Amino acid sequence: MSRVLMISSEAAPFAKTGGLADVLGALPPELNALGDECAVVLPRYGSIDVSAAEKVYSGLRVYLGGGYYECDIYKKVVRGTQFFFVEHLGLYGRDGFYGDKFGDFGDNHIRYALLCSAALGIARYLFPTQIFHCHDWQAGLLPLFLKNFVTGDPAFYGAKTVFTIHNLGYQGLMPRSKLWEAGVEDRFYRSDLLEFNGAASLLKSGIVFADALTTVSPRYAEEIQTPEFGFGMDGLLRARRGALRGLLNGCDYDEWNPKTDPHIAMNFDADSLEGKLACKQSLLDEFGMGRRISRPLIGIVSRLAHQKGFDLVGSVLDEMLGWRDASLVVLGSGDKDTENLFAGYAQKYPDRMVFWHGFSNRMAHRIEAGSDLFLMPSRYEPCGLNQMYSLRYGTLPVVRATGGLDDTIDVETGFKFWRFDSWDLAECLRHALAVYADPPRLQSMQITAMGRDFSWAQSARGYSALYQELLSRS
Numbered sequence: 162m163s164r165v166l167m168i169s170s171e172a173a174p175f176a177k178t179g180g181l182a183d184v185l186g187a188l189p190p191e192l193n194a195l196g197d198e199c200a201v202v203l204p205r206y207g208s209i210d211v212s213a214a215e216k217v218y219s220g221l222r223v224y225l226g227g228g229y230y231e232c233d234i235y236k237k238v239v240r241g242t243q244f245f246f247v248e249h250l251g252l253y254g255r256d257g258f259y260g261d262k263f264g265d266f267g268d269n270h271i272r273y274a275l276l277c278s279a280a281l282g283i284a285r286y287l288f289p290t291q292i293f294h295c296h297d298w299q300a301g302l303l304p305l306f307l308k309n310f311v312t313g314d315p316a317f318y319g320a321k322t323v324f325t326i327h328n329l330g331y332q333g334l335m336p337r338s339k340l341w342e343a344g345v346e347d348r349f350y351r352s353d354l355l356e357f358n359g360a361a362s363l364l365k366s367g368i369v370f371a372d373a374l375t376t377v378s379p380r381y382a383e384e385i386q387t388p389e390f391g392f393g394m395d396g397l398l399r400a401r402r403g404a405l406r407g408l409l410n411g412c413d414y415d416e417w418n419p420k421t422d423p424h425i426a427m428n429f430d431a432d433s434l435e436g437k438l439a440c441k442q443s444l445l446d447e448f449g450m451g452r453r454i455s456r457p458l459i460g461i462v463s464r465l466a467h468q469k470g471f472d473l474v475g476s477v478l479d480e481m482l483g484w485r486d487a488s489l490v491v492l493g494s495g496d497k498d499t500e501n502l503f504a505g506y507a508q509k510y511p512d513r514m515v516f517w518h519g520f521s522n523r524m525a526h527r528i529e530a531g532s533d534l535f536l537m538p539s540r541y542e543p544c545g546l547n548q549m550y551s552l553r554y555g556t557l558p559v560v561r562a563t564g565g566l567d568d569t570i571d572v573e574t575g576f577k578f579w580r581f582d583s584w585d586l587a588e589c590l591r592h593a594l595a596v597y598a599d600p601p602r603l604q605s606m607q608i609t610a611m612g613r614d615f616s617w618a619q620s621a622r623g624y625s626a627l628y629q630e631l632l633s634r635s
């Protein structure tokens with residue numbers, strides 16, 4: 162069994178903007194249940210309350226860029242997992258995780274270099290570690306630090322690194338001139354190391370220096386080796402394909418279970434689907450659309466980012482909401498163009514569409530439970546979690562067949578289209594609406610969908626086996 166320290170910029174329930182946080186909230190407890198010992202390191206953002214946490218280290222000195230930062234380390238145990246928070250008020254104490262209304266913070270390279278370096282300190286003094294499991298670009302410098310800067314330190318003999326790519330589209334770029342501030346010497350600025358299109362990439366650091374690479378679905382592990390999905394790193398990923406594998410994320414069924422969900426109007430399961438109808442009624446009532454209960458309801462819960470493909474939806478909404486008379490509920494925020502698109506259509510069809518701008522866990526649960534169909538037309542999708550939640554709630558996903566969406570949805574449980582094209586999306590939605598109009602068929606698909614099992618236990622076994630494999634190498 163392995164001692165694993167995960168390094169991440171997000172983890173539920175402390176800091177969440179997307180699926181990364183869900184993974185860090187669910188995978189560690191699952192690994193612990195298997196017998197590994199897994200802890201997590203996070204920045205102590207201003208929004209994280211540490212009043213009930215234990216201060217386990219005062220004044221940890223972290224040397225970066227010719228000076229040092231002094232951090233305090235707090236610890237809190239949630240679901241049997243230790244979470245270590247690195248506190249440095251000047252760097253993490255502000256509002257926002259990665260940026261504010263003016264854009265990304267200009268010192269993110271320092272903030273996340275500090276996180277990586279502090280994680281090594283935590284491993285040395287608080288949590289002896291065999292495997293450093295680094296998540297996304299924010300943790301990309303740790304494998305570099307470990308392989309180059311602490312090689313003589315017995316605390317780290319035999320330690321291995323795993324780097325998980327949750328989204329290749331975020332590459333942690335910074336100018337060469339700032340590398341030294343992140344504690345990295347200029348000699349690492351080489352095309353086979355950190356240099357990427359004229360900048361330094363912290364994501365590339367993780368890909369180059371980690372002992373093993375993973376992505377969050379098998380399909381995405383293949384896709385990122387192609388020019389279409391590789392964001393310019395496909396050549397490097399092909400070169401490292403021997404170290405790369407795809408391990409599908411799981412679904413947290415403690416949180417996403419219609420039988421026990423406290424946020425929804427009535428609990429239900431595959432044997433009591435009338436509860437789902439009550440959830441639909443309640444959701445529609447909340448938005449003043451209660452009389453539309455017999456019409457198909459499409460749900461969307463998402464970051465409204467370019468990646469998610471909602472620009473395709475614009476050209477099909479008139480057909481779907483207009484003469485096909487479907488209803489639509491959208492929850493999310495993000496790109497202004499997409500927000501304007503949804504706000505515009507909500508104005509045009511006020512009796513059948515609602516755009517709820519913002520982030521609401523309660524509303525996300527209510528939409529999953531109350532919708533008939535769930536739409537995810539992603540350009541690319543490393544794994545995607547909402548389609549798995551939808552399956553469990555009998556809400557049939559309509560998805561583009563990419564990444565984890567392709568891995569988790571099949572003809573018995575949802576609807577897929579392949580080309581990123583509004584015509585193909587429209588055709589797929591027409592098919593889904595035809596199934597909605599055929600209740601026995603709809604119900605049979607719903608019951609099959611609700612029976613699909615993407616539990617974390619399966620994913621955790623994959624990671625655990627990978628750790629063992631790495632540790633068995635000398």
Ligand code: ADP
Nearest residue numbers: 179180463464493519520521522525545546547
């Ligand atoms: P990504 O990580 O790319 O955003 P995922 O599908 O992997 O996409 O994970 C998204 C997670 O964030 C899900 O748990 C989803 O319910 C949640 N989420 C996204 N947008 C919102 C929102 N506006 N309100 C509440 N939850 C949201």
